[in-house]
Amino acid sequence: MYAYFRKLVYFSTECVFAPNAYRGHARMLLKDLEKVDPAVIMNIIQSGESLTINATANMPTLSRCTRCGYVSSQEVCKACVLLEGLNKGLPRLGIGKSSKVKRFMQENSPCCKTQSCLCNKK
Numbered sequence: 633m634y635a636y637f638r639k640l641v642y643f644s645t646e647c648v649f650a651p652n653a654y655r656g657h658a659r660m661l662l663k664d665l666e667k668v669d670p671a672v673i674m675n676i677i678q679s680g681e682s683l684t685i686n687a688t689a690n691m692p693t694l695s696r697c698t699r700c701g702y703v704s705s706q707e708v709c710k711a712c713v714l715l716e717g718l719n720k721g722l723p724r725l726g727i728g729k730s731s732k733v734k735r736f737m738q739e740n741s742p743c744c745k746t747q748s749c750l751c752n753k754k
């Protein structure tokens with residue numbers, strides 16, 4: 633809409649994956665619920681705004697990725713893990729169990745001077 637009203641050059645083709653995207657199912661559910669009760673969307677928003685985090689919950693601490701330097705809650709950020717998986721021919725590396733990812737990244741880390749490193753490069 634922004635590009636249309638600003639008369640910017642753009643192309644508008646629907647993504648080939650859009651018809652089966654999960655958000656389409658969520659949108660249809662919301663529209664069906666809205667037919668039953670028009671206030672359902674406002675009720676969902678109000679519920680979301682009233683959510684609070686349990687004081688005893690273990691929250692991740694923000695740190696920097698050891699490879700790219702961007703903000704991450706892990707030693708190596710998800711983008712670097714996914715890239716490593718693609719470069720090594722292991723596309724499931726970033727979406728598998730986190731313990732396997734951690735072990736793989738430690739074994740293939742260029743710098744093994746961290747205390748948590750388990751590889752034999754020390």
Ligand SMILES: [Zn+2]
Nearest residue numbers: 697700709712
């Ligand atoms: Zn990174």
